[in-house]
Amino acid sequence: MTDALKAPWRTFHRTISEMDATELAIRLTLVYLLLKPPEVWFLHSPMLVLAAAALLAPRLGRSPTMWLLITLLGAAQVVWAWDWIDNHQYLIVYWCLAIFLCLRTDDPARGLALNGRLLIAAPFAFALVWKLFLTSDFAGGHLFRELLLTDPRFQRLGGVLGMTASTRMENEMLLGQLSSGRLATGTLVEPASHVLSAKLMTWWTILTESAIVIAFLLPGIRLAAGLRDVTLLAFCWTAYSFGSVTGFGWLLLIMGIAQCPGERKRARFMYLLTFVVVLIYARTPWSNLLVRLFGS
Helix, strand or coil: CCHHHHHHHHHHHHHHHHCCHHHHHHHHHHHHHHHCCCCCHHHHHHHHHHHHHHHHCHHHHCCHHHHHHHHHHHHHHHHHCCCCCCHHHHHHHHHHHHHHHHHCCCCHHHHHHHHHHHHHHHHHHHHHHHHHHHCCCCCCCHHHHHHHHHCHHHHHHHHHCCCCHHHHHHHHHHHHHHHHCCCCCCCCCCCHHHHHHHHHHHHHHHHHHHHHHHHHHCCCCHHHHHHHHHHHHHHHHHHCCCCCCHHHHHHHHHHHHHCCCCCCHHHHHHHHHHHHHHHHHHHCCCCHHHHHHHCC
16 A cells, blocks of 8 residues: 555544544444435425434534434334335334434433444344244245345346246236236246245345344443454345345444444444445445356
8 A cells, every 4th residue: 555545544534433433433423314315305305404404514413313313214204105115214213213212311322322222223123023933935035036026126136046037028028917817827937946045035134144143232332342243244145135225224324333432443434335336236346247158
């Protein structure tokens, strides 16, 4: 690394290392809100204005009143569009509410770290209850088989596993005919590799999500802290490599940073790196090379 690059890198490294976890989590949450503002049109611009102002003026970023306003805007979207918004739009409201409440306490860092841990563990715990006990579709691999066949977010992975563009188009036409009532029955074309891959993805998901729940509910001992970082980072590096859901991934990482104090420098920088990696997964055709190499 040349001297011209060393100086800004050292400045960045020192700034991030010295910043307390609450400040870093708050700033990243504001960046998140700028990148993922409400989808309801009349809430979009007010959220952008508030998030930009709080990001540019650090004192506003630590103001409970500012976070109350942000929470109310997020909650308004949940009330207005509860039936079609993504799950992470609910979770960001809880997180902004946690920031508001913690900023009103004598020890915001401790409160935000605890809330971050609980807001990571709770969704995964509820998800596991549904996947293992309330449905028979997930554990058998049926859900991932359907996603590989029909979900655009898994289109690139489907290509790696043998799904050609022509076959996908045939399946889409068949689904359209079934949904419109022009056909009563039909069979989707599925590569043989989908079945095994879906089972592997299913049990990897169950394993990593179970590990996250256990790690984030353990008391704050040093071993548990390291386990929390490893499990959450492993989940984000794998789960969002093809199924790119940047909003939920970024939010998990921000809450992970909230419980990562400055002395855990490597973990903190891994969270920041993964924040960027999740964006790269979603915005670049990096997996096209895999499609060319392994797709049929």
